[in-house]
Amino acid sequence: MTDSALRISHITVKPDRIVARVEVAEERHARTTPSLIAMLAPAYPHLLEHACVNERGDTFAAVAGDTSLPHLLEHMAIENQVRMEGERFATGATYVGKTQWESRVRRIARIELSYADDLVALAALRDAARDLNEAVSLMDAGDPSGRLAQRP
Numbered sequence: 603m604t605d606s607a608l609r610i611s612h613i614t615v616k617p618d619r620i621v622a623r624v625e626v627a628e629e630r631h632a633r634t635t636p637s638l639i640a641m642l643a644p645a646y647p648h649l650l651e652h653a654c655v656n657e658r659g660d661t662f663a664a665v666a667g668d669t670s671l672p673h674l675l676e677h678m679a680i681e682n683q684v685r686m687e688g689e690r691f692a693t694g695a696t697y698v699g700k701t702q703w704e705s706r707v708r709r710i711a712r713i714e715l716s717y718a719d720d721l722v723a724l725a726a727l728r729d730a731a732r733d734l735n736e737a738v739s740l741m742d743a744g745d746p747s748g749r750l751a752q753r754p
């Protein structure tokens with residue numbers, strides 16, 4: 603999808619984590635906004651409570667409305683992992699993520715995600731990217747009250 607705000611251009615599955623390279627197409631989408639977070643909240647209700655290493659606080663809430671788009675993707679993927687694992691195995695696993703720009707100028711970021719099941723992690727990341735791209739395009743369409751499609 604060439605018109606997507608963000609795309610995953612490469613994924614490496616390591617023994618303890620997956621490493622994804624993520625590219626943000628346009629500079630205007632490089633950072634999150636409070637309204638984007640508000641749009642995602644119904645579908646990702648625990649996002650703001652996530653533990654998060656950042657310069658402003660102990661949870662993702664401290665930076666959510668003004669952080670990199672790939673950092674938001676990381677936390678959405680973690681929320682999907684928790685939801686999917688909970689439904690399938692009730693493993694009680696906790697997941698750790700880390701996001702940094704590899705090239706801020708070219709808007710290429712590296713996301714690392716720990717996993718209990720690598721296939722779940724890959725699906726969680728893919729679903730997060732789909733939802734995030736949908737939310738950004740709704741914002742661009744001037745429809746911030748738009749709802750993400752319900753997932754089964």
Ligand SMILES: [Zn+2]
Binds near residue numbers: 654655662673677
């Ligand atoms: Zn974080």
